[in-house]
Amino acid sequence: MKRHSGQDRSITQNWRPATLAVRGGTARSEYGETSEAMFLTSGYCYDRAEDAAARFAGEQTGMTYSRLQNPTVEMLEQRIALLEGAEACRTMATGMAAMTAVLLCQLQQGDHVVAGRAAFGSCRWLVDTLLPKFGIQSTTVDARDPQAFEDAVRPNTKVFFFETPANPTMDVVDLRAVCGIARERGITSVVDNAFATPALQRPMDFGADVTAYSATKMMDGQGRVLAGAVCGTQDFIDNTLLPFTRNTGPTLSAFNAWVVLKGLETLDLRIRRQSENALAVGRFLEGRVPRILHPGLPSHPQHDLAMSQMSAVGGIFAFEVADRAQAHALLNALELIDISNNIGDSRSLMTHPASTTHYGVAPEARAEMGVTEGLLRLNVGLEDPQDLIDDLDRALRQVGL
């Protein structure tokens, strides 16, 4: 592989995010291709047996096996790390592989985790079900209140784990306050930044230690592949995360890495337009539906906090209608917006979390985190917002709203 300026930190450190999104991490083969090459290979060959031995011993740079290294995957990892302002990044096969790895790589029996109670259903399952199975205690708190984290700390607390904004209630966590509490106590703060992405919010700028992603969402951005990522210091990635992932194997495929690399080139454009569209749709829904959960709207109780740590709020928000029957009827009345539990797509998608993404969360926990029977989550895409408003207007009238 030939060096490209996108690989040289002394050069990339002067580049702005739009440049990093297109060129950061790029490496070129001897053919000088403009678009990043896709290396669909599981293994690598060596000129001599001694070279293989030297690479395994870490005495020679180079690749050994695609569970451990792959040129296309490494380009993506460098690009995400540069956008995030992190020393290093490791990608994974899915967002959930990233969340599982980032927790299990650093926790052991007897440890304790404090987690935000509003979270994606599978993230709650990790905290509520998987960790306790291995003797790791967990406490869930209302993450909108930094004091709740402080109050939940025990002598054995090792990790704070939360999403901001959270899926699907859009709870916003005060990054500076909560990460500050973690820092003071030697606790590692892990922020699931899937909704915002580094294009809108860089948690490390506010003191977060580690960020984790479902890159399936805004980073791919067109609903094509599943992917995940974890960013942190070089020491955390190399010495805490890698020993776990090298041997357990939640590796991202080169093909999927290539798709996400291409997605990152347009991330900033997409997420800003989707944020504008979501605000337009949110303004339309405000007052028309019983309750709207969109931190980009000035009426949202956490609007000022959201705007102090995000440059825009993104394309996803939630709102409430009366109950499950009305929520399902509204979904069924849509003609343009699709019924789908995915998010981050350039297509507008809507789901009823209580019966889909949060179906597996116990009803009491769902109620506690605000996933009511009437809650709907909307991913606003890149369509003309007036067409989305027209679709919603017609569907709302059909269900009597």
Ligand SMILES: Cc1ncc(COP(=O)(O)O)c(C=O)c1O
């Ligand atoms: C906040 C959040 N974290 C993690 C995940 C899991 O990501 P994946 O579906 O890529 O495994 C999701 C998926 O919706 C999510 O919304």
